[in-house]
Amino acid sequence: MNKAASQKQRYNHLYKVITSQRFLKKEGLGNEVPFFIYPFPPDTAVEMERTVKSLASRLENDDSIGVLNINLYDLSIDLLRKRGVWEQLLTSEQRLGKDQFLELLQGPLDPEKHLIPEIARRMADKKHDVIFITGVGEVFPVIRSHTVLNNLQSAATEAPTVMFFPGEYSHSNHSGANLNLFGRLPNDKYYRAFNLAHFQI
Numbered sequence: 001m002n003k004a005a006s007q008k009q010r011y012n013h014l015y016k017v018i019t020s021q022r023f024l025k026k027e028g029l030g031n032e033v034p035f036f037i038y039p040f041p042p043d044t045a046v047e048m049e050r051t052v053k054s055l056a057s058r059l060e061n062d063d064s065i066g067v068l069n070i071n072l073y074d075l076s077i078d079l080l081r082k083r084g085v086w087e088q089l090l091t092s093e094q095r096l097g098k099d100q101f102l103e104l105l106q107g108p109l110d111p112e113k114h115l116i117p118e119i120a121r122r123m124a125d126k127k128h129d130v131i132f133i134t135g136v137g138e139v140f141p142v143i144r145s146h147t148v149l150n151n152l153q154s155a156a157t158e159a160p161t162v163m164f165f166p167g168e169y170s171h172s173n174h175s176g177a178n179l180n181l182f183g184r185l186p187n188d189k190y191y192r193a194f195n196l197a198h199f200q201i
Contacts, residue, residue, distance in 0.1 A: 016201065019063055033157055067130055072134070075115070130162065
């Protein structure tokens with residue numbers, strides 16, 4: 001699936017793959033965790049969000065495939081509100097520098113201590129066959145995608161997990177596997193996910 005692929009082509013490819021028994025039964029993964037990254041051009045983020053919502057609705061309603069859709073941005077706001085710091089952070093943002101503000105967010109949004117346990121709770125609360133992770137670009141740089149995936153390995157091993165990634169997920173013999181957010185930020189190393197755009201049924 002190249003960069004020039006239309007949104008309709010992306011939708012059709014995702015639907016075909018996710019409804020396949022090979023994907024749902026996690027076949028052909030060897031001993032790797034069932035993590036998939038679906039990279040897409042950052043300038044199609046709005047369209048991609050609509051595509052994911054439409055896809056999740058169709059999978060659940062037409063195919064009886066349970067989808068747990070985790071939007072990292074919405075999840076972060078929920079966590080900050082639960083901890084009673086949301087309003088305080090909104091007022092602090094106006095008077096603090098960027099670095100100070102980001103430092104304030106690190107504690108309540110720590111992936112290992114707070115983010116992943118909340119995702120695990122949502123996994124337990126809803127029957128699902130696949131997990132979607134969205135909102136990756138919106139939470140950067142507070143939450144890094146490779147950090148989420150690394151910490152999620154202990155919680156999400158039963159159902160396939162798809163992270164929708166606004167950027168590039170590339171592999172090379174020289175540098176290994178890299179997540180390049182927005183196609184311009186420094187690479188994050190992550191090698192345990194499969195590129196869903198290249199998934200063959």
